[in-house]
Amino acid sequence: MALLEVRNLGISFGGLRAVDSLDMKIDKGQLYGLIGPNGAGKTTVFNLLTGVYHPNEGIIQLDGENMVGKKTVEINKAGIARTFQNIRLFKNMTVRDNVKVGLHNEYSYGLFSGILRLPAYHKVEKQMDERAMDLLEVFGLDGEADNMAANLPYGKQRKLEIARALATGPKLLLLDEPAAGMNPNETDELMKMIQFVREKFDMTILLIEHDMKLVAGICEELTVLNFGTVLAQGKTSEVLNDPKVITAYLGE
Numbered sequence: 001m002a003l004l005e006v007r008n009l010g011i012s013f014g015g016l017r018a019v020d021s022l023d024m025k026i027d028k029g030q031l032y033g034l035i036g037p038n039g040a041g042k043t044t045v046f047n048l049l050t051g052v053y054h055p056n057e058g059i060i061q062l063d064g065e066n067m068v069g070k071k072t073v074e075i076n077k078a079g080i081a082r083t084f085q086n087i088r089l090f091k092n093m094t095v096r097d098n099v100k101v102g103l104h105n106e107y108s109y110g111l112f113s114g115i116l117r118l119p120a121y122h123k124v125e126k127q128m129d130e131r132a133m134d135l136l137e138v139f140g141l142d143g144e145a146d147n148m149a150a151n152l153p154y155g156k157q158r159k160l161e162i163a164r165a166l167a168t169g170p171k172l173l174l175l176d177e178p179a180a181g182m183n184p185n186e187t188d189e190l191m192k193m194i195q196f197v198r199e200k201f202d203m204t205i206l207l208i209e210h211d212m213k214l215v216a217g218i219c220e221e222l223t224v225l226n227f228g229t230v231l232a233q234g235k236t237s238e239v240l241n242d243p244k245v246i247t248a249y250l251g252e
């Protein structure tokens, strides 16, 4: 069974068909690319998968469980985490605390322990600190743990977003143009990091990019969207050689 199965998914905004008849299956452990030019509907797919928008029609299943109609927070608890195209961090919190926010899916000490700072609170806080540091280390951010998120350079903020999403313990990680605004060296490093995260956490990742060349090297399967519809789909090598893709997309 696929980890994520999407069938006949669609949404319109007024007269605009932003996503139309989308079918997509992602197996556990896959690194899957969702690509397409500006306005193709990529972010809208993420918004549908995470309950920000509710589809006009279609099915979304995670591990066989229906996600349609659920709230964003319920979907996150069910196992879908995301990063945003425009960075959304808690800028006035430390780097460590940004990750700890994500960890609250897994750890809890109850309201009273939290308010009264009972021993249970301190024990859980310590566990969360350790987990947060482990995650920050993966992204080379452990040295920044006590800095304010707002003071991190842009590339590191992007990495922190991924660390925070991972902290929620997802089954499926959605990354919306994580390399946007990065220079070629940073982009290269980030792509390697994404591959590392996939292996270390046995993570399933759906990666949005508009630059096809970027994802071609690391994703084994792709869906190419254009004006909300699927232009091509399947193994990366086949999609890249698809004449429709070459004409409509690579020919830009």
Ligand SMILES: Nc1ncnc2c1ncn2[C@@H]1O[C@H](COP(=O)(O)OP(=O)(O)OP(=O)(O)O)[C@@H](O)[C@H]1O
Residues within 6 Å of the ligand: 013, 016, 018, 036, 037, 038, 039, 040, 041, 042, 043, 044, 045, 085, 210
């Ligand atoms: N809430 C909304 N209301 C109206 N139109 C919307 C809304 N959200 C998205 N759209 C429209 O849907 C289309 C797809 O937008 P979307 O943001 O999904 O594209 P994208 O593929 O992520 O593009 P980009 O590469 O620029 O990020 C666009 O025409 C956009 O203007």
Ligand SMILES: [Mg+2]
Residues within 6 Å of the ligand: 042, 043, 044, 085
């Ligand atoms: Mg987008």
